[in-house]
Amino acid sequence: MAKKVALLQGNDACAQGALYAGCNFFGGYPITPSTEVAEVLSIELPKRGGKFIQMEDEIAAMASIIGASLTGQKVLTATSGPGVSLKQELIGYACIAEVPCVIINVMRGGPSTGMPTGPGQSDVQQAKWGTHGDHPVIALVPASVQEIFSETVRAFNLAEKYRMPVQVLYDEIVGHMRERIEFPEPGELEVINRTEPTVSPEDYKPFDPSFGDVPPLAAFGSEYRFHVTGLNKAADGFPTTKANLVDDEQRRQIRKVDGAQPEIELNEEYLTEDAEVIIFAYGSTSRSARYAVNEMRKEGIKVGLFRPITLWPFPEKRIAELGKQAKAIVVAELNLGQMNLEVERVTKGSCEVPFLGRVDGEPINPGQIIDQVKEVK
Amino acid sequence: MAYDYEKHIRPGKLPHIWCPGCGHGIIMKGMIRAFEACGLEKNNTAIISGIGCASRMTGYMDYNTLHTAHGRAAAFATGVKMAKPEMDVIVVGGDGDGTAIGGNHFIHACRRNIDMTYVIMNNSIYGMTGGQFSPCTPTGALASTTVYGNPDPTFDIAKLAIGAGATFVARGTAFHAAQIEKLVAEGIRHKGLAVIEILDDCPTTYGRRNKFRSVIDMMKRLKEIAVPVAAAAKMTPEQLEGKVLTGVLHKEERPEYTEQYAQVISRAKGA
Numbered sequence: 001m002a003k004k005v006a007l008l009q010g011n012d013a014c015a016q017g018a019l020y021a022g023c024n025f026f027g028g029y030p031i032t033p034s035t036e037v038a039e040v041l042s043i044e045l046p047k048r049g050g051k052f053i054q055m056e057d058e059i060a061a062m063a064s065i066i067g068a069s070l071t072g073q074k075v076l077t078a079t080s081g082p083g084v085s086l087k088q089e090l091i092g093y094a095c096i097a098e099v100p101c102v103i104i105n106v107m108r109g110g111p112s113t114g115m116p117t118g119p120g121q122s123d124v125q126q127a128k129w130g131t132h133g134d135h136p137v138i139a140l141v142p143a144s145v146q147e148i149f150s151e152t153v154r155a156f157n158l159a160e161k162y163r164m165p166v167q168v169l170y171d172e173i174v175g176h177m178r179e180r181i182e183f184p185e186p187g188e189l190e191v192i193n194r195t196e197p198t199v200s201p202e203d204y205k206p207f208d209p210s211f212g213d214v215p216p217l218a219a220f221g222s223e224y225r226f227h228v229t230g231l232n233k234a235a236d237g238f239p240t241t242k243a244n245l246v247d248d249e250q251r252r253q254i255r256k257v258d259g260a261q262p263e264i265e266l267n268e269e270y271l272t273e274d275a276e277v278i279i280f281a282y283g284s285t286s287r288s289a290r291y292a293v294n295e296m297r298k299e300g301i302k303v304g305l306f307r308p309i310t311l312w313p314f315p316e317k318r319i320a321e322l323g324k325q326a327k328a329i330v331v332a333e334l335n336l337g338q339m340n341l342e343v344e345r346v347t348k349g350s351c352e353v354p355f356l357g358r359v360d361g362e363p364i365n366p367g368q369i370i371d372q373v374k375e376v377k
Numbered sequence: 378m379a380y381d382y383e384k385h386i387r388p389g390k391l392p393h394i395w396c397p398g399c400g401h402g403i404i405m406k407g408m409i410r411a412f413e414a415c416g417l418e419k420n421n422t423a424i425i426s427g428i429g430c431a432s433r434m435t436g437y438m439d440y441n442t443l444h445t446a447h448g449r450a451a452a453f454a455t456g457v458k459m460a461k462p463e464m465d466v467i468v469v470g471g472d473g474d475g476t477a478i479g480g481n482h483f484i485h486a487c488r489r490n491i492d493m494t495y496v497i498m499n500n501s502i503y504g505m506t507g508g509q510f511s512p513c514t515p516t517g518a519l520a521s522t523t524v525y526g527n528p529d530p531t532f533d534i535a536k537l538a539i540g541a542g543a544t545f546v547a548r549g550t551a552f553h554a555a556q557i558e559k560l561v562a563e564g565i566r567h568k569g570l571a572v573i574e575i576l577d578d579c580p581t582t583y584g585r586r587n588k589f590r591s592v593i594d595m596m597k598r599l600k601e602i603a604v605p606v607a608a609a610a611k612m613t614p615e616q617l618e619g620k621v622l623t624g625v626l627h628k629e630e631r632p633e634y635t636e637q638y639a640q641v642i643s644r645a646k647g648a
Binding site: 007025027042046047049051053054056059063064065066067068069070071072073079089091093205207220221223224225226227228230231238239 | 384439449459641645
């Protein structure tokens with residue numbers, strides 16, 4: 001049977017991916033260039049009995065999805081840099097309280113209001129470090145309309161599986177680009193729901209480590225009653241300042257992602273096998289990089305592309321290996337130097353890490369990347 | 378026979394953190410009696426709070442409880458209620474939490490008229506952080522950040538709630554313990570956003586600094602300034618000087634938010 005295909009905008013594909021994943025609650029606040037995600041879901045969710053609410057501000061939107069998730073819903077919000085800055089407070093809350101939720105960041109220029117209609121990739125370190133305190137982070141960076149769909153589905157799966165917020169970051173170019181998309185059939189992509197408790201309500205502890213690093217999560221309104229707080233807490237969910245209990249909880253939360261990195265990590269490598277120079281690029285920049293690789297290969301230059309699809313946790317092991325293989329890893333991104341710091345950190349001086357950045361609201365074009373690669377001695 | 382509060386309290390979670398003389402415990406007990414009067418089911422009820430002394434109540438109550446971030450309780454609660462309209466949702470917090478950092482969420486919860494009961498304990502100060510002035514600290518009063526007297530005008534929480542569209546607004550005091558139960562119960566039974574402000578000046582960080590000689594003096598003051606709305610109707614403006622109206626201050630019928638959204642769902646499905 002022929003697949004259902006469409007010419008679709010990236011933000012629309014995000015909304016469709018969310019629906020495919022079983023999203024039934026969206027809380028948002030209007031912001032360019034992400035608003036289409038909200039607009040599509042305001043139409044589609046109520047048709048399915050789901051809920052859409054436009055809240056009074058970005059923080060409230062984040063609060064509403066955490067509240068809804070605690071009642072067992074699969075929840076989403078979508079925003080851009082200024083909104084993500086505001087949401088940081090409650091992204092931290094979702095981390096410590098271990099509440100599954102998906103946050104879409106359609107990246108524009110910054111800081112502050114910046115360039116609302118221009119693309120940026122300058123929120124990628126914010127995704128890792130934006131909220132205070134130590135906490136696990138998962139962030140995905142799709143580069144095409146098709147991939148926005150599938151990565152939104154994967155974001156829900158990871159959020160539900162690891163009981164935590166998952167961020168999907170794509171720049172305005174990918175968000176507003178229209179491309180052909182093939183819709184997966186129901187069942188074609190895996191859809192994961194959170195693990196619910198099976199113990200008796202009297203024995204339920206919302207952060208019980210005896211069930212592994214990701215304890216089952218009950219829903220408000222079910223037969224389980226429990227307490228949720230943003231304070232450091234013990235396994236039973238109640239606040240504690242006992243050093244060993246606080247330490248256990250914090251380390252378990254970090255471990256749940258660190259220990260699962262092979263499962264969470266997703267990269268694409270293009271002609272890296274014999275590459276002497278590797279371009280590290282993600283999102284729209286990786287599309288220019290692929291074009292640049294093809295052009296330079298025609299000239300016989302041994303160059304390849306490493307494209308992270310999971311940006312956080314960072315693909316440390318593979319980048320370290322590539323750093324030993326290649327003379328240089330050229331990092332190209334729409335900021336003034338963010339992921340190059342991570343590449344430098346993990347390659348430990350084994351190769352050069354030339355940087356190509358751009359923040360003028362224009363995309364990095366293949367010619368710029370070719371020039372940068374050709375400068376490598 | 379003594380009233381049995383224990384069955385609403387989580388075993389092992391008391392004693393509470395509140396200071397001797399604090400009214401929050403009186404308010405919690407009034408709320409418990411109201412819950413029982415309204416027949417709230419523990420599994421079907423969520424109590425949601427922000428940050429501050431009053432907001433610590435959620436840790437003690439044997440319900441679904443959500444102790445959120447400073448000021449955000451109403452927004453979290455809106456998500457819970459919107460997702461599961463069949464649940465009873467109670468919001469608790471203090472004056473700083475609800476009307477300063479949470480002011481935006483407070484007024485928009487009122488505007489939506491979403492069916493929740495918001496009990497706001499007005500102790501006239503930021504207590505937990507040691508007595509800084511809040512939007513409800515009287516002008517001229519002393520706080521740790523207004524040692525020369527508070528220059529700020531004061532919010533009237535009830536007027537704020539009415540202006541923002543809350544359809545049930547009431548005020549009581551920690552002195553009038555029996556009335557707390559009555560007002561909270563009426564708020565729970567009301568369809569829409571109910572705001573119940575309970576005055577209970579903080580003895581530790583407000584009272585001491587503002588020359589109240591004892592908690593008993595502070596309680597006596599609550600008794601003296603409170604005037605039931607019916608009685609106030611017969612009083613002159615001069616007689617009402619320095620008084621505070623108590624009882625049900627405002628009640629109206631207006632479409633409730635989750636019911637309105639249920640209609641959105643039927644229109645979307647019909648389209």
